[in-house]
Amino acid sequence: MTTDIHQRSRDDKPRVIRAVVFDLDDTLYAERDYALSGFAAVAQAFAGTLGDPETCRLRMCQLFDSEHRRRVFNQLLREMGLKEDDKLITRMIKTYRSHKPTIALSEHADAALSRLKGRYKLGVISDGFLDAQSAKIEALGLHERMDEIIITDELGREFWKPHTRAFECMSERLGVEPSACAYVADNPAKDFIAPRKLGWRTIQILQKDGIYWDQDAPDGGAPDFVISCLDRLEDCLG
Numbered sequence: 001m002t003t004d005i006h007q008r009s010r011d012d013k014p015r016v017i018r019a020v021v022f023d024l025d026d027t028l029y030a031e032r033d034y035a036l037s038g039f040a041a042v043a044q045a046f047a048g049t050l051g052d053p054e055t056c057r058l059r060m061c062q063l064f065d066s067e068h069r070r071r072v073f074n075q076l077l078r079e080m081g082l083k084e085d086d087k088l089i090t091r092m093i094k095t096y097r098s099h100k101p102t103i104a105l106s107e108h109a110d111a112a113l114s115r116l117k118g119r120y121k122l123g124v125i126s127d128g129f130l131d132a133q134s135a136k137i138e139a140l141g142l143h144e145r146m147d148e149i150i151i152t153d154e155l156g157r158e159f160w161k162p163h164t165r166a167f168e169c170m171s172e173r174l175g176v177e178p179s180a181c182a183y184v185a186d187n188p189a190k191d192f193i194a195p196r197k198l199g200w201r202t203i204q205i206l207q208k209d210g211i212y213w214d215q216d217a218p219d220g221g222a223p224d225f226v227i228s229c230l231d232r233l234e235d236c237l238g
């Protein structure tokens with residue numbers, strides 16, 4: 001993996017960064033691992049209807065890697081000759097979102113958090129459904145490693161990114177002015193609009209195995225820096 005830093009815009013004057021806030025999915029761990037973990041949970045929980053859990057799990061993984069990524073459960077039921085039963089799909093989704101995931105911080109994220117601890121205030125701002133994101137945060141042990149964690153869903157669906165509310169709350173809770181905050185995330189389509197509006201520094205981690213790395217940034221949503229590995233994060237904080 002290359003570790004080149006692409007700087008897309010430059011601050012007019014040097015700023016001291018005192019808080020580093022991270023997105024969760026595909027920034028601190030591989031979101032694909034969460035999906036695969038969820039499929040295993042669903043296959044086990046619905047074995048009575050879906051049959052052999054391992055066969056079912058493998059097929060869901062294949063569907064996730066195909067054009068059916070956004071409708072894995074629907075496609076699975078269709079292929080199994082089961083009609084698309086809305087109630088069954090709702091229960092499968094509930095199991096998926098509430099399962100206890102088997103996921104781990106990426107090696108580079110783990111190392112970066114250890115390096116930054118004590119030198120910067122650390123936080124997480126994550127979109128996504130509250131139950132699912134809470135379970136991920138628990139599984140990753142992030143309460144012990146972060147000063148503040150905000151799941152935007154706690155504030156209300158209308159405050160998901162790109163709303164600025166979570167970023168304003170984070171800055172206040174950490175006691176760090178917006179210009180001294182940095183946000184590290186993977187998805188240019190939605191992650192950098194709000195922090196840029198508030199004057200935060202923005203850093204994209206380019207996860208080529210990630211789900212959203214190739215999204216286009218809307219006007220005003222391009223990151224200040226793009227890095228391909230969190231090993232280079234401090235180069236963007238000086």
Ligand SMILES: [Mg+2]
Pocket residue numbers: 023024025026027185186187
């Ligand atoms: Mg993400």
